[in-house]
Amino acid sequence: MPEVTIRRVQLNDVDRVTEIEAICFPTTEAATRKSFKDRITAFPEYFLVAETEGIVIGFINGCVTNSSVIYDELFYSTKHHIPDGKNAAIFGLDVIPGHRRMGIAARLMKHFIQLAKHTGQKSVILTCKEQLIHYYKSFGYVNNGVSKSTHGGAEWFDMTLVL
Numbered sequence: 001m002p003e004v005t006i007r008r009v010q011l012n013d014v015d016r017v018t019e020i021e022a023i024c025f026p027t028t029e030a031a032t033r034k035s036f037k038d039r040i041t042a043f044p045e046y047f048l049v050a051e052t053e054g055i056v057i058g059f060i061n062g063c064v065t066n067s068s069v070i071y072d073e074l075f076y077s078t079k080h081h082i083p084d085g086k087n088a089a090i091f092g093l094d095v096i097p098g099h100r101r102m103g104i105a106a107r108l109m110k111h112f113i114q115l116a117k118h119t120g121q122k123s124v125i126l127t128c129k130e131q132l133i134h135y136y137k138s139f140g141y142v143n144n145g146v147s148k149s150t151h152g153g154a155e156w157f158d159m160t161l162v163l
Contacts, residue, residue: 002052002053003052004050004051004052004057004102004104004107005050005051005052006048006049006050006051006107006108006111007048007049007051008044008045008047008048008049009040009044009047009048009049009059009061010040010044011037011040011041013040013049013056013059014033014036014037014040015033016055016056017036017049017056017059017061017094018031018032018033018036020056020057020058020059020094020095020096021036021092021094023094023096023097024092024094024095024096025092025094025152026152028152028153028154029151029152029154031075031091031092035075035076036061038078039061039063039078039091041078042063042078042081043062043063043064043078043081043083045115045119046061046062046063046064046088046112046115047059047060047061047062048060048061048108048111048112048115050095050099050104050107050108052099057095057096057098057099057104058093058094058095058096058099058104058105058108059092059093059094059108060090060092060093060094060105060108060109060111060112061090061091061092062088062089062090062091062092062112062126063078063080063081063088063089063091064081064082064083064084064085064086064087064088064089064119064121065080065081065082065085065087065089065125066082066085066086066087067087067089067125068087068123068125068160069125069127069144069147069148069149069158070089070091070125070126070127070147070149070156070158071148071149072149072150072151074089074091075091075151085121086121086122086123087121087122087123087124087125088112088115088116088119088121088123088124088125089124089125089126090112090124090125090126093105093108093109093126095108106139109139110139112124113139113161113163116163117163121163122162122163123160123161123162123163124141124160124161124163125158125159125160125161126141126159127147127149127151127156127157127158127159128156128157128159129154129155129156129157130155130157133157133159136159136161137159139161140161141159141160141161142159142160142161142162143157143158143159144157144158144159144160145157145158146158
C-alpha cells in the first residue's frame with residue numbers, strides 16, 4: 001500500500017472532498033460544495049485529509065462548539081463555530097471504498113482527537129448511525145442514545161469522547 005499522509009485541508013481540495021462525500025453519503029446527508037468551501041474557509045484547522053500519491057482519498061471535518069451534542073444547524077452554517085468552544089464536533093469521516101479497511105479512517109480519527117486535545121477541547125462529539133456505534137466505541141466514545149438530529153432524514157446516535 002502506498003504511503004498515506006494526513007494534512008490540513010486546502011481550499012483547492014474542495015472539489016475532491018465534495019466528490020468523496022457524494023460517494024460516502026446519500027444525497028440527503030451529503031454536504032454540498034458550498035458547505036465544504038465555507039467550512040474550509042471558516043475552520044480549516046478542524047478539516048484534515050488523507051492523501052496518497054497526491055490524491056485525497058479521505059477526510060474528517062468538524063468545528064468547535066459549546067454544545068454537548070451536534071444539532072442540525074451546525075451542518076449548515078459556519079456561524080455556529082465557536083473558536084474557543086469546549087467541544088470539537090465531527091461532521092463526517094469519509095474514506096473512498098477502494099481504501100477502506102486499511103486503517104485510514106482510524107488514523108484520521110486519531111489525528112482529529114489529538115488536535116482537539118492540543119487545542120484544549122474537553123471532548124469530541126459526533127453523531128453516527130446505529131451500525132457504527134461499535135466502531136466509535138473502539139476509540140473510547142460513549143453512546144448517549146438517539147440524537148435529536150434529523151439530518152438527512154436519518155436516525156442518528158449521539159457519541160461523546162471525553163478528553
